[in-house]
Amino acid sequence: MNDSPRKRNARPDTARRNAALQKKMRQQKIRRQKALLIGIGLLLLFLLSMSTSACITRNRKAKEAAAQAEQKKAQEKEAKKETKKAFDPVSLTVSVVGDCTLGTDEAFDYSTSLNAYFDNYGSSYFLQNVKPIFSADDLTIANFEGTLTESDAREDKTFAFKAPASFAKILTDGNIEAVTTANNHSHDYGEQGFTDTLNALEAEGITHFGYDETAVMNIKGIKVGLVGIYELKDHLERTQQVKDNIAKVKAEGAQLVIVIFHWGNEKEEVPDSNQMTLGRLAIDEGADLVCGHHPHVLQGIETYKGKNIVYSLGNFCFGGNSAPSDMDSMIFQQTFTITENGVQADNVTNIIPCSISSEYGYNNYQPTPAEGEEAQRIQNKIEERSAMIPIKES
Numbered sequence: 001m002n003d004s005p006r007k008r009n010a011r012p013d014t015a016r017r018n019a020a021l022q023k024k025m026r027q028q029k030i031r032r033q034k035a036l037l038i039g040i041g042l043l044l045l046f047l048l049s050m051s052t053s054a055c056i057t058r059n060r061k062a063k064e065a066a067a068q069a070e071q072k073k074a075q076e077k078e079a080k081k082e083t084k085k086a087f088d089p090v091s092l093t094v095s096v097v098g099d100c101t102l103g104t105d106e107a108f109d110y111s112t113s114l115n116a117y118f119d120n121y122g123s124s125y126f127l128q129n130v131k132p133i134f135s136a137d138d139l140t141i142a143n144f145e146g147t148l149t150e151s152d153a154r155e156d157k158t159f160a161f162k163a164p165a166s167f168a169k170i171l172t173d174g175n176i177e178a179v180t181t182a183n184n185h186s187h188d189y190g191e192q193g194f195t196d197t198l199n200a201l202e203a204e205g206i207t208h209f210g211y212d213e214t215a216v217m218n219i220k221g222i223k224v225g226l227v228g229i230y231e232l233k234d235h236l237e238r239t240q241q242v243k244d245n246i247a248k249v250k251a252e253g254a255q256l257v258i259v260i261f262h263w264g265n266e267k268e269e270v271p272d273s274n275q276m277t278l279g280r281l282a283i284d285e286g287a288d289l290v291c292g293h294h295p296h297v298l299q300g301i302e303t304y305k306g307k308n309i310v311y312s313l314g315n316f317c318f319g320g321n322s323a324p325s326d327m328d329s330m331i332f333q334q335t336f337t338i339t340e341n342g343v344q345a346d347n348v349t350n351i352i353p354c355s356i357s358s359e360y361g362y363n364n365y366q367p368t369p370a371e372g373e374e375a376q377r378i379q380n381k382i383e384e385r386s387a388m389i390p391i392k393e394s
Contacts, residue, residue, distance in 0.1 A: 090222050093137040093335040094258065097367075098293040098313030101185065101320040102126075102170050103146045103163030106154070114319030114365045115163060123167070126317050127174025129358055129368040133331060134175035139219050141226070142171070142316065143262065143293045144179035144186075144208070149196035151189040160188035161320065165200035170317070172204045178217065180228030182210030183262040183294070210260075214245050216252045222338050225254025227287075231263035232294065235274045242278060246285040255338055261292040264312060268295050270388045271311040276302075279309040280392065288343050289334055297326050298378075300386030306345045308334065311389070315356050316367050323362050328378050329354040331369075353378030 104113035117125060127134070134140040146161035148168055154160050171179065179201065187194050201208045209215040210228030217224045227245040231238050242259070249257055259282040263275050271279070271292075279290045283304050291310040292299075299312035314329045333350040336343055353375040358368040370378055 088339075090220055090338045091335060092139070092220055092222055092224075092256065092338065093333060094224075094289070095134060095137045095140045096258075096260070096289075096291045096310070096313060096332045097140070097142045097176075097316040098329060099145045099183075099296065099315045099320070100142045100171075100176075100179070100317045101146045101161050101315075102144070102167045102317065103148070103161040104319050105159050105161055108322070112322040112362075117365050118163070118167060118170075123169040124173040126170050126365055127176070127367065129366055130331065130354070131174050133333075133352065133369070137333065139178065139217065139224060140176045141178045141180070141258065141260065141291075142176050143183060143260065143313075144171075144181055144197070144201070145183045146185050146319070147187075147189045147193040147197045148200035149189050149193040151193045151196065153190045153192060155188050155190060157188070159185070159320065161185050162189055162193065163319075165196065165203065168200045168204040168206060171201075171206050174317075176206070178207040178209070178215065178226060180210045180226075180260045180262070181208050181213075182228035182230040182260070184230070184232055186210070212241070212245070214249050214252075216249055216254050223253045223255050225249025225252065225257040227257070227259045227282075229259065229261045229263075229278070231261055231274065231278060236277060238278060239281060242282055243285050246282065246287060250286055256336055256343055257287045258289045258291070259287040261290065262294045263292050264295045264299070266294070266296055269297060269299060269385050270390075271299055275311055276309075276390065276392075279311070280304050283307045283309065288336065291332060296324070298328055298330060298382055298385060300382065300384075300389045301332075301351075302386065302389050303347070304392065306347060308332075308347070308349065316354075317365060318356050318363065319365060321363060324356070327356045327363065328381060329356050329367060330378065330382065351379065351382060353382070 102114065104115045110116055146163065148165045149162055150164065181197065186197065198208055207215050207217055207226070209226045211230060215226040217226065227249060229238050229242055246257060246259065261278060263278065264271060275292065279292070282290045287307065289308055291313060293313050295312040296315055297312065298314045302309045302311070310332050313332060315324065316329050318324070331352040331354060333352065335348040337346055353370040354367050355370055356367050357363045358366040
């Protein structure tokens with residue numbers, strides 16, 4: 001039987017549909033391939049862009065690092081120049097004097113007291129004969145032994161010294177810039193008296209140090225560390241304090257270290273073993289100069305490891321006695337040279353023999369350089385007592 005016309009037309013239609021489907025599939029495949037290629041291309045462009053950006057960033061960072069390195073190098077070079085400039089040799093002269101008791105005991109006769117001289121002649125009277133010496137140096141240090149207070153809370157002791165706060169001007173009028181307060185009369189009127197004293201000193205611009213309080217002064221661009229130790233009460237138990245306070249000022253940048261002790265025994269002409277032990281310890285720990293007081297007489301000078309220990313400077317501007325049996329005193333001066341290598345070992349010293357009074361036979365509280373035979377007598381005394389210092393055992 002022959003197929004109907006509809007059946008005969010079915011095959012061509014199916015063939016066309018298959019052809020159209022295949023064509024459509026090929027077109028979809030091509031579109032997918034194109035999309036894939038575009039995606040790959042975009043990915044490659046993105047990666048290329050990231051790579052280029054990273055390269056640019058690396059280059060920029062490298063340039064910045066190079067610029068920073070160059071800047072740091074320039075700064076270090078400039079710093080070296082400044083350091084070299086800062087450490088050009090500096091010559092610094094220091095004067096040190098002994099006990100300055102600027103006041104009186106309430107039991108003393110007022111008419112012959114230091115306070116009476118202040119009321120009659122003013123603050124500039126006392127140090128006028130040594131002021132030219134102190135004006136010519138770079139730093140003058142004294143032992144401030146007494147109180148500047150209005151307190152009436154006197155300690156129960158044989159002698160207790162005080163004066164009004166205005167007496168601090170004696171120091172500034174005489175060109176004394178720094179004082180140690182570590183001594184056996186700083187608390188004659190208790191803690192209040194001590195606090196009042198420090199306030200009075202500060203009001204006059206006087207640097208104070210002592211006990212656990214240290215000071216670092218800038219003198220001609222050189223940092224000078226000041227340490228004051230009170231030895232009388234517990235002697236060698238001050239060993240750790242000596243070490244700690246010297247270490248403290250050195251940590252604060254001190255290039256020159258001066259240690260002042262209040263030590264020894266009254267009227268003794270030769271230092272005791274405690275003085276020698278602590279004085280030498282201070283040098284071992286880094287002090288460049290050691291000075292002391294309290295005996296009220298001069299003791300000798302020892303050179304230990306190239307550094308000086310002046311065991312007792314004696315009295316100086318001393319309101320503690322209107323007619324002491326021994327009025328010999330001195331100004332100890334040392335000129336230090338500081339370079340980029342530290343303090344030079346040139347040991348340039350100048351001993352200026354003095355009397356605590358400008359009058360013979362009594363104390364008018366006006367320390368004065370000795371002259372002629374009197375100066376030579378005091379100089380000989382210092383040399384003789386220096387020779388009496390026991391030699392350090394090896």
